[in-house]
Amino acid sequence: xxxxxxxxxxxxxxxxxxxxxxxxxxxxxxxxxxxxxxxxxxxxxxxxxxxxxxxxxxxxxxxxxxxxxxxxxxxxxxxxxxxxxxxxxxxxxxxxxxxxxxxxxxxxxxxxxxxxxxxxxxxxxxxxxxxxxxxxxxxxxxxxxxxxxxxxxxxxxxxxxxxxxxxxxxxxxxxxxxxxxxxxxxxxxxxxxxxxxxxxxxxxxxxxxxxxxxxxxxxxxxxxxxxxxxxxxxxxxx
Amino acid sequence: xxxxxxxxxxxxxxxxxxxxxxxxxxxxxxxxxxxxxxxxxxxxxxxxxxxxxxxxxxxxxxxxxxxxxxxxxxxxxxxxxxxxxxxxxxxxxxxxxxxxxxxxxxxxxxxxxxxxxxxxxxxxxxxxxxxxxxxxxxxxxxxxxxxxxxxxxxxxxxxxxxxxxxxxxxxxxxxxxxxxxxxxxxxxxxxxxxxxxxxxxxxxxxxxxxxxxxxxxxxxxxxxxxxxxxxxxxxxxxxxxxxxxxxxxxxxxxxxxxx
Amino acid sequence: xxxxxxxxxxxxxxxxxxxxxxxxxxxxxxxxxxxxxxxxxxxxxxxxxxxxxxxxxxxxxxxxxxxxxxxxxxxxxxxxxxxxxxxxxxxxxxxxxxxxxxxxxxxxxxxxxxxxxxxxxxxxxxxxxxxxxxxxxxxxxxxxxxxxxxxxxxxxxxxxxxxxxxxxxxxxxxxxxxxxxxxxxxxxxxxxxxxxxxxxxxxxxxxxxxxxxxxxxxxxxxxxxxxxxxxxxxxxxxxxxxxxxxxxxxxxxxxxxxxxxxxxxxxxxxxxxxxxxxxxxxxxxxxxxxxxxxxxxxxxxxxxxxxxxxxxxxxxxxxxxxxxxxxxxxxxxxxxx
Numbered sequence: 001x002x003x004x005x006x007x008x009x010x011x012x013x014x015x016x017x018x019x020x021x022x023x024x025x026x027x028x029x030x031x032x033x034x035x036x037x038x039x040x041x042x043x044x045x046x047x048x049x050x051x052x053x054x055x056x057x058x059x060x061x062x063x064x065x066x067x068x069x070x071x072x073x074x075x076x077x078x079x080x081x082x083x084x085x086x087x088x089x090x091x092x093x094x095x096x097x098x099x100x101x102x103x104x105x106x107x108x109x110x111x112x113x114x115x116x117x118x119x120x121x122x123x124x125x126x127x128x129x130x131x132x133x134x135x136x137x138x139x140x141x142x143x144x145x146x147x148x149x150x151x152x153x154x155x156x157x158x159x160x161x162x163x164x165x166x167x168x169x170x171x172x173x174x175x176x177x178x179x180x181x182x183x184x185x186x187x188x189x190x191x192x193x194x195x196x197x198x199x200x201x202x203x204x205x206x207x208x209x210x211x212x213x214x215x216x217x218x219x220x221x222x223x224x225x226x227x228x229x230x231x232x233x234x235x236x237x238x
Numbered sequence: 239x240x241x242x243x244x245x246x247x248x249x250x251x252x253x254x255x256x257x258x259x260x261x262x263x264x265x266x267x268x269x270x271x272x273x274x275x276x277x278x279x280x281x282x283x284x285x286x287x288x289x290x291x292x293x294x295x296x297x298x299x300x301x302x303x304x305x306x307x308x309x310x311x312x313x314x315x316x317x318x319x320x321x322x323x324x325x326x327x328x329x330x331x332x333x334x335x336x337x338x339x340x341x342x343x344x345x346x347x348x349x350x351x352x353x354x355x356x357x358x359x360x361x362x363x364x365x366x367x368x369x370x371x372x373x374x375x376x377x378x379x380x381x382x383x384x385x386x387x388x389x390x391x392x393x394x395x396x397x398x399x400x401x402x403x404x405x406x407x408x409x410x411x412x413x414x415x416x417x418x419x420x421x422x423x424x425x426x427x428x429x430x431x432x433x434x435x436x437x438x439x440x441x442x443x444x445x446x447x448x449x450x451x452x453x454x455x456x457x458x459x460x461x462x463x464x465x466x467x468x469x470x471x472x473x474x475x476x477x478x479x480x481x482x483x484x485x486x487x488x489x490x491x492x493x494x495x496x497x
Numbered sequence: 498x499x500x501x502x503x504x505x506x507x508x509x510x511x512x513x514x515x516x517x518x519x520x521x522x523x524x525x526x527x528x529x530x531x532x533x534x535x536x537x538x539x540x541x542x543x544x545x546x547x548x549x550x551x552x553x554x555x556x557x558x559x560x561x562x563x564x565x566x567x568x569x570x571x572x573x574x575x576x577x578x579x580x581x582x583x584x585x586x587x588x589x590x591x592x593x594x595x596x597x598x599x600x601x602x603x604x605x606x607x608x609x610x611x612x613x614x615x616x617x618x619x620x621x622x623x624x625x626x627x628x629x630x631x632x633x634x635x636x637x638x639x640x641x642x643x644x645x646x647x648x649x650x651x652x653x654x655x656x657x658x659x660x661x662x663x664x665x666x667x668x669x670x671x672x673x674x675x676x677x678x679x680x681x682x683x684x685x686x687x688x689x690x691x692x693x694x695x696x697x698x699x700x701x702x703x704x705x706x707x708x709x710x711x712x713x714x715x716x717x718x719x720x721x722x723x724x725x726x727x728x729x730x731x732x733x734x735x736x737x738x739x740x741x742x743x744x745x746x747x748x749x750x751x752x753x754x755x756x757x758x759x760x761x762x763x764x765x766x767x768x769x770x771x772x773x774x775x776x777x778x779x780x781x782x783x784x785x786x787x788x789x790x791x792x793x794x795x796x797x798x799x800x801x802x803x804x805x806x807x808x809x810x811x812x813x814x815x816x817x818x819x820x821x822x823x824x825x826x827x828x829x830x831x832x833x834x
Contacts, residue, residue, distance in 0.1 A: 133365060161462060161465070402568045403574070404635065405597055406595065406596065
C-alpha cells in the first residue's frame, strides 16, 4: 500500500523532471540552431561568414570543420546536418540533401615553403626530385585530387588526410615543401610561396548542400554580397 | 570440471557478445564477392607487408631494450624509482597523437635530437619506415615492461644469490636461472606489445607521416580508405583481424605466466 | 678454514661474533629464533657485508674495511633454510650447476645421497627429504672451502635425516658450520657448539662443557633436555660413570640419550617392581617455572626433572633431599653418537 503511494509520488516527480528536461534540452534550443558541416580549408572564412549570419538572422549556428571526406563518411554513417559545405561536390551524392549550391567559391593550389626558409630557393623540378621533403594531400581527398590534376605525379614523402595537416608539416618545418590552398598561404604566417606562382585552376570548387528551411536560408546567405566579400578577403576566388 | 557460478557466466556472456558484435558487424558488411581483387591490390599488399615489418621490428626492439628496463626497475636502488617508472609507463596513457607530436619535438628535423642526428649522421626519422618503428616502439614498450618487471619481482633474489655462491657467472645465472622463470611473462608481454605496435595509428601518422610502402601501415591505410574507398577499408580491416588472430591465437596459453 | 671477528649492524641488534672453524671441524650454531644465526651464514657467504672487523676464509681476507670479495668467488657451500633449488632444472642439473663440479664426483654424490632414482626428476617435484638432500649435494659438489648448513634436518623424515647425518659424520673434509635447533643433532654431529643469542655468542664449547655448565637460560633449556652419552649394547646402555639405562629399542655402539624432564617421576622411597629406569639422586636446585617445578638432580648422573606443583607439594621436597627418580624406557630418545 505504502509502496504504491511512493510509486505515484515518484511518477509525478519524474514527469516534472522530464518535461523540464525536454524544454531545456529537447525542443527549445534545437529549433533555433543551424547545423553546418564544412570542409576544413574553409575554417577561417566560414567562421567569419557564420558570425555575420548570426548577427543578421539571429539564428545560432553550430559548425563542424573537418576534411570533406571525413564529413561525408560521418553523414553516410548517420550523422545529421542542415548544411554540408564540401570541396568535392561528388561527395554529396546519396546523402539526401534537397538542394546544392555549386561553385560559390574556388580555391587554387600553391606550393609553399616554411617562412624560415625564405633564403632557400626552390623550383618546380624539386617536386619530382628525391632530395627535398615534400608533403601533399592524399589522393581521394579533394585537395589531393586537385593537386594531382594541377601538378601531376609528385615525389612526396607523406600524403596527409587533409590540407591542414599538410600546412602544419610545412609551418613546423618538418618538410621543405607542401602543396596547400591559396587561402592557407594567405592565412598562415609561417609559410610563404615557394616560388612565384599564378593563381590558376585546376583548383578546388566548393559546393554547399542543404536541407530544410534553416539550411536553405544559410545557403542563400552564402551568395550574398557580405559573404562574397568575406570569401574574397580570405583569398578565395569567386 | 569446474562449476562456474551462473552470475559469472551471465556477465561473461554479455561481455563477450559486446566484444564480438563489432567484429560481426564488420564481417556482415564485407564485400565478399570483390574481396579477392581488393586483397590483391597494391595498397593492401604494401600496407600488409609494411605492418608486418614495422610491428615485428618494433617487437624486437622492445625485447632488446625492455628486458634491461624491467630489470632495472625491479632490482635497482635508484632514488627516484617511482618517478622513473611513471615516465616509462607514460606512453601507455598518453594519447598517441600527443606521443607522436612529442616524438617530433625530439626527433623531428627541428627536434633537439633530430637536429643532431641529421647534422652529424644525415639521418632523418620522420617520413621513413624507421620512423614508424620508432613510433611503434614508443607506444608499445610500456606493455612489455609492465609484464616483465612484475616477473622479475616475483623471483626470490636468494635463488640467484645461491647460484652465485655456487660460483656461477652472471650470464650463466641470467640464462639458466632468471630467464627460464621470467620467460612466460616475456612471451605474454611481447604478444601484447606486438599487438599494440600493429594497431598503432596516432603516433605513426603524426611522427612518421603517411606514404604507401614507406609508412602507410594497415591502420593508416584503413583510416584513409574509410574516407575515400570504404570497401577497401573493409578488406584492409579483414587483413588486420586475420593477422592479429594468426599471431595471438598460438599465444593464448601464455597470457597468464603460470608454472 | 673460517676466521671471523667482526660485527654487522642489523635492524634490531648488532651481530657481534668472534669465531673460528677449522678444517675437518664441524661446529653447530644454536640459538633462539631471530638471534642472527641465518644472518651469520649470509655474512660468511658474502650476501651481507661486515660493519666492522674482518672475515677470512683459508687465510684470505674476504671481508674487511677495504676489501670485499663477491660471493661468487668465495667458494662457500651454502644450503639455505628453504633449499633454494632451481625448480625448473632436474636434480642432476641442480647438483652439477657449479662450474667447479666434476662429473665423476657428481655421480658419486648422487649415489651417496640416495638420489639416483630421482636424478632426472624436476627439482620442483621433489619431496621435502629429497629436496634437502639435493640442496646439500649441490653445495658439496661445488667443492667448497667451507660448508654452511641452515637447519639441514628440520622437518625431515628419519631416513633423509640419517643419510645426511651419515655423510656429515663420515666425510669430514671441509670446515662445516651448521645451524640447528636440535641439541641432539648438534651433539651428534659436532665437536663444538656455539650458542648465539641476540647477535652475541653467549657460550662456546664442547657439548659436554655446555651441558655441564650452561651459561644462560637458553643453554640451560637445551641442557634441560638431559643429554646422556652412553655405550649401548642391545637394550642396555652404560654411561661413562657406570650408570645403566634400560632402552626400549635395541641399539649398538656409542649413543646419545635424552631423558625428557617431564617423563621423570620422583619418589621418596625406591619404587618397587617396575620395569622403569630407577636412579638415586640428590636435589641440587629447585626452581619454579610457570605451573611446574624444575628440580636439578645430581649423583651418578646429573639431570633435571620437571614435576607439577601438586606433586612437588605432596612430596614436600627441599634442596639437599635424597630422592628416587624413575622414568620409562619408552620415554627415552636414543640416537647414535
